[in-house]
Amino acid sequence: MFDEILQRMRDLVASVQYVMTLHADEEMNDDNLTIYDIEQSILTGEILERQKDKVTAESKYRIRGTSEDGIKVEVIAKLSLTGKLVIITVYRV
Secondary structure, eight states: OOHHHHHHHHHHHHTTOEEEOHHHHHHHHHTTOOHHHHHHHHHHOEEEEEEEOTTTOOEEEEEEEEOTTOOEEEEEEEEOTTSOEEEEEEEEO
């Protein structure tokens, strides 16, 4: 259902064309995750659902994947108007 969007996200991760919000960075550190865990989760994951941002009405996506160490991680991300992937938040499942 979201194959094309997920492929775009994976391409952006592979070409390091993404940004993380401060919130995502803090959550990553709180859950003892690395940027590699986040990248791998997007590269191996699947989109579970599309959500609408209450403030901006933009679509954001909940992705569940697995790090190289086998950690289940969820990432909330969106495609920005500038063409980059914005990682909004991350957490262990």
